Amino acid sequence: MLTAPISKALINRPTVSEKREPDSGRTLIVGTLGMSEVEPDSPYPESPRARKQRGCLFYGCLIAAILALITIIAVAIGMFFIYRFTTRIVEQYTDTAPTALPRPNLDEAQVQALK
Numbered sequence: 001m002l003t004a005p006i007s008k009a010l011i012n013r014p015t016v017s018e019k020r021e022p023d024s025g026r027t028l029i030v031g032t033l034g035m036s037e038v039e040p041d042s043p044y045p046e047s048p049r050a051r052k053q054r055g056c057l058f059y060g061c062l063i064a065a066i067l068a069l070i071t072i073i074a075v076a077i078g079m080f081f082i083y084r085f086t087t088r089i090v091e092q093y094t095d096t097a098p099t100a101l102p103r104p105n106l107d108e109a110q111v112q113a114l115k
Contacts (some may be wrong), residue, residue, distance in 0.1 A: 005071075
């Protein structure tokens, strides 16, 4: 006679029971899986490995931080190019040594007329 060994999975299998609600006629299936109870009609079933969802505040702050970083980088690059442009203009229109200016040849009557 051959007999198969009984596995622990068959001995400790989950129990399921059916209950009828008298008012609505619906069947409610309630069972136990290990230590937690399972209710199939529950709108939010619990998952043992469910990750915590991040809300809109987290993603809003993340996007704001990324945009702030991009803005800081853009401003730094812009300031670098403005600095290069202004130094090029200053070098183009200025001289390293002062230029000697001619003295005006005006007499006293012309100086009084200017005042």
